[in-house]
Amino acid sequence: SDLIDSDFLTELTRLFQKCRTIGSVVITLKKYDGRTKPVPRKGHPETYEPADNKCLVRASDGKTRISTCVVMTTDVFVLQAYSNLLRAHMDGLKKKDKKSKSKKTKAT
Secondary structure, rough: OEEEEEHHHHHHHHHHOOOOOOOOOOEEEEOOOOOOOEEEEEOOOOOOOOOOEEEEEEEEEOOOEEEEEEEOOOOOHHHHHEEEEEEEHHOOOOOHHHHHHHHHHHHH
């Protein structure tokens, strides 16, 4: 479901808190031109020009899915709040095992 930016950030915070101990949150960002119809095939003229550079932001914990559309040029405060939220909840990331990497390089 498409949410307003502040609602999206609130729901994203809830997702992070829910998955603090068990589970994970998957976030995807995608360039979005505002079209709801598919892109025409080759051979057909392309006349569509998007007005703004938009970004579609989606988040999911496997059960709940939320999304919002951010205009890159005007929603600066939303993007700052989003990055602060990511920084605050990225402390549960697992570190990569460096030993397995060194074994692979010795074998080859």
